[in-house]
Amino acid sequence: MGATVVIPPATSVHELLECPVCTNSMYPPIHQSALLLRTFLSLLHICTGCIFNHRYVKSNPREVENATWMLMDSPVFSFINSLSPIKPVKSAQIGQTFSSLSFPSPPRAFTSSNLTCFKESKVLRRHNPFGASRPGLSSEDGNKFQTSEEAIADSFHPYHNSRESQGNFHDGISVVDDSIALPGEHTDFSAEILQALNYNNCGNPGSDPGHEANSLEVFNQGLCQFDPKGQESECNWDNLISGDTDFFVFNSPNDAAFKGIMQKPDSHFMSLVLESSIYNGLRDSKLKIEDYRPEPLAIIDQMQDKHCLAMTSKTKEKPNVEVVSVMNCGTRRRCLDFETDSVQRKNSDDNLKSGSLGYEKQLVSAKRKSSSQQCIMPAVGLHLNAPDKEVISNDESSCGIHLNLPSCTSVQIYTSYEHQEPLAIEVDSSNIGPQPAKDNSHALDSTVNDVSQNSPKKKRHGDCKRCKCKKSKCLKLYCECFAARDYCTGNCSCKDCCNKLVHKDKVIQAHKQIESRNPLAFAPKVIPEPEIGNDPNKTPAPARHKRGCNCKQSVCIKKYCECFQAGVGCSLSCRCEGCKNTFGRKEGANSMGVEAQLEVETEACGKVVEKASQIIEVQNSDNHPDFIPISTPFPLFSSLSEVKPNTRWSQPPKHSQAVSDQEMTDVLGGRGRSDRSPMTIKTSSPSGKRISTSKGELTISFPSPNHHR
DNA sequence: GAGTTTGAAACT
DNA sequence: CAGTTTCAAACTC
DSSP: OOOOOOBOOOSSTTOOOBOTTTOSBOOOOOOGGGHHHHHHHHHHTOOHHHHSOHHHHHHOHHHHHHTGGGGGGOHHHHHHHHSOOEEESSOOOOOOOTTTTOOOOOOOGGGGTTTOOOOOBOOEEEOOTTSSOOTTOOHHHHTTSOOHHHHHHHHTSTTOOTTTOOOOOOOOOOOOOTTOOOOHHHHHHHHHHHHHSOOTTOOOTTSOTTOOOOOOOEEETTSEEEOTTSSOEEEOHHHHHTTBSSEEEOSOTTSHHHHHHHHOTTSOEEBOEEOOGGGHHHHHHHHHHHHTOOSSEEEEEEEOOOEEOOEEOOOSSOOEEEEEEOOOTTEEEEEEOEEOOHHHHHTTTOGGGSHHHHHHHHHHHHHHHHHHHOOOOOOOOEEESOTTSOSSOOOTTTOEEEEEOTTSOEEEEEEOSSTTSOEEEEEEOTTTSSOOOTTHHHHHHHHHHHHTTTOTTOOOTTSOOOOOOSSSTTOSTTSHHHHTTOOOOTTOOOSSOOOSGGGHHHHHHHHHHHHHHOTTTTSOSEEEOOOOTTOGGGOOOSEEESSOOOOSSSTTOSTTSHHHHHTOBOOTTOOOSSOOOTTOOOTTOTTSOHHHHHHHHHHHHHHHHHHHHHHHHHHHHHOOTTOOBOOOOSHHHHHHTTTSTTOOBSSOOTTOOSSOHHHHHHHTTSSOOSSOSOOOOTTSOTTOOEEEEETTEEEEEOOOTTOOO
């Protein structure tokens, strides 16, 4: 307790952090479900691989995160628990504004894999959250908040009861930006904010009275980035834990961090907290904050989505900062409206003259509507300087966060609460520039998709749709959501769905029933494969499907095959016939004749080469500055890199659909691995085919037909 | 978007 | 445990 940890900042946006334990580059964030875990790890700069098995993380990133409960027994967790909160000793970068939308275009797509962009970190320093400097926050106040550890603990099972799982957790991590200066102009605002965020009455009878108010939110600048021209907008989940600049975990809104943020409306600050079913704890914390803000406050009941975004932006304009917390699955949502405009503040009583009333009206309207109609509200986050704009979108399909930026750029962030779902942003920048590519979501999609790789049956190419169960009531493993231990959302198109919080009992019952039948039914399907010596040829994949597939028709080269879908090779566990899994065939799958095998291999390899050629073509034609070539450690494309020496594709070219992210992902090893180790792609020719290039043209050479594995 | 194919899950 | 049915995702048109 009380140890001071100074975390050095990365020096470059593209600099990868180094795990102090293993000295490897840190594994990037994998998906959203382990947000808090990754937050902790990021703050400690300890990579996921050092928490879990490195090879397992490589091959089963999602499973690792699904197994974050393991952390509870991890000494690292104890270590984290023993640390006092962190606060930065270096200021956030200043100079990016929403008004100018000068966010740098982040790397896209493949960033999450080997190329995760760990942006510039702040030097963080822990401080004692139990110090006397907690004005206005009594111990009783503290009881109102679920600790971040509790949130994590609660999050370890999607069907948890956050209130039932009171743990013996203590302090959280607080990151305070000491450098945040308070423009006098905004002093009143901050005071107002803080006054508004009055916690004196916030209570949580169910909480442990011994608990200190704790980490409330995880914020991270750079999570979402907006292109100045509105042509590019992305949410970079990697940034969420990458130690990026302003990374805040508030002890409470009364905490200095919160003050700083709110007192500095021009600070470049963004945050996004996804509220999934596993984030009830965090959500509860959020709920507490907003519960006791006297006004303006709107309560939106009976929400089902699971997002929460809070954001402030650095803008030279005085933003109306409205923080809207969206609760999920029948829990309430709270909406905050922070006005920074002094005039508006002074005239706060005269809301008719201020835009905030517009918010209020709309929010209240939304509340009424939601209360009366039990509508499913998509995620709502923060709205900036857009009092005249729609605050909350009731479009279920949007399932996102609607941001109205001062520059008239409306940013719609689409994200499912589900960790495996793609995240997307749409930017309506009609007033400031060309319309963004319709498929802005694609970039994010790819980003998050990368993050969610190796997870079977997760992604459905850019949309927010999820399961479509009709008969199973989403209470059987047929249902992807249920199988992933997630609740269905409004994004699902299922019928008679019972996989909702309101049917929690049914869900748990079904869960238990299935587990009684098969205790491992919800266990990761892909497990690490022990290395076979050091011969890479004998280690087709670092993981394999636990039970193996049983494919008959698809010959394991389509997503019907769970092995293929998981991006792993087939193994002896498989009972497939005519296996042609490009990620690796099971031993003894060479029953086909040499010619047939060669044909198959040629076809498979040809497809890979074709895709690679497309990529190269796109790259050459696009020549985008953000298209960052990097060296490839990975055998297949080390050959391709001959086309462009030392070239690999950290991102797909922007605005190009010539090669989809998914395709690229597929080409680059299937599921978008999140580690940055060389990927094992079985198209590296079981028969020893070699891909070489000459003057930019790809050629494939084949060894003797007698060559077999 | 509708229909088909496919293989896992569930059932017998 | 094997065979059959159910189911929903993946795929095709």
